[in-house]
Amino acid sequence: RVLQVSVLDTSGPVAISYVSLVVGWSSQSTTIKPPAPAQVWNESFTFALHQKPGLAITVTAFNGVETNEEAKVGQVNVLLTPLLPSSHTARLLRGGQETCSVTLGFEWQGSTEDYELTPTHSSKRLLSDGKTGTPLRWDSSGGASPALKRPPADADLAQTFPPELVQDRALVVCVHEAKGLPNKDHVGLSDPFAILTLGEQQCRTRTLNDTLNPQWAEELRFDRPTCCVLYVDVQDEDPTDSDDLGCVKVPLTLDDEEGDYFHLQLNGMRSGLLKLGWRWE
Numbered sequence: 001r002v003l004q005v006s007v008l009d010t011s012g013p014v015a016i017s018y019v020s021l022v023v024g025w026s027s028q029s030t031t032i033k034p035p036a037p038a039q040v041w042n043e044s045f046t047f048a049l050h051q052k053p054g055l056a057i058t059v060t061a062f063n064g065v066e067t068n069e070e071a072k073v074g075q076v077n078v079l080l081t082p083l084l085p086s087s088h089t090a091r092l093l094r095g096g097q098e099t100c101s102v103t104l105g106f107e108w109q110g111s112t113e114d115y116e117l118t119p120t121h122s123s124k125r126l127l128s129d130g131k132t133g134t135p136l137r138w139d140s141s142g143g144a145s146p147a148l149k150r151p152p153a154d155a156d157l158a159q160t161f162p163p164e165l166v167q168d169r170a171l172v173v174c175v176h177e178a179k180g181l182p183n184k185d186h187v188g189l190s191d192p193f194a195i196l197t198l199g200e201q202q203c204r205t206r207t208l209n210d211t212l213n214p215q216w217a218e219e220l221r222f223d224r225p226t227c228c229v230l231y232v233d234v235q236d237e238d239p240t241d242s243d244d245l246g247c248v249k250v251p252l253t254l255d256d257e258e259g260d261y262f263h264l265q266l267n268g269m270r271s272g273l274l275k276l277g278w279r280w281e
Helices: none
Strands: 002-011 018-023 026-029 039-048 056-062 072-079 087-094 097-109 124-128 135-138 170-179 192-198 201-204 215-223 229-237 242-251 257-266 269-280
Touching: 002 018, 018 039, 026 039, 056 087, 056 097, 072 097, 087 170, 087 215, 170 192, 170 229, 170 257, 192 215, 201 215, 229 269, 242 269
Parallel strands: 072 215
Antiparallel strands: 002 039, 002 097, 018 026, 018 056, 056 072, 072 087, 087 097, 124 135, 124 201, 170 215, 170 269, 192 201, 192 229, 229 242, 242 257, 257 269
């Protein structure tokens, strides 16, 4: 199973020298050019996914020849699914703010059957086991750990868009950051990750260790969603179990939303802020 990724061009107010692509443990980069706000590459890269196909590609733009944090212009994780369009515009973020856009092309070679059954370390997908309907939580080694609880029974979470308005569309949700999360660890700080539930589909961000102000800057994709209320559950990852850090219900619209803060709730009290954005494709 092979994935060919093309870096077509970039745009935005920030100068860029090159773009790095990471799928699983494989990393490739475009040629380095003099810094400019708009670049055209039209370069293609091949990633072999025969062992552990990744669910996400990490796209990072740099200004200069270095790969350190100071040279980083922006970064985003894009979920890879067989339904990903052949052309995709990735919006890169730094510090929770959009800095530039990178136009990517995708072409699958070989079968994508059972593709979603093998997640990567950087972005994981919650899937049903097909027997009990219980969602599974994937760990960083690619195995499944005990199930996370489903969202609470709530009439709001059953609200749907008119089917004709979302047919053949995808919703891309950007989980920017959270601020002021509670600390549930006895040693150090919480290790937060976010679970997003939209109808029968679930995705999750990667876990960020020892922080109460995580900056994920991840894009999670929902194909042909019908539910119009997104449920986000932020948790503290532990070796044996996960602790609740807060949750929120987000009413969705059919308009693109660049980003806004939502109050997380834990036991009826506010437990921090979560910044989300979304767009339709």
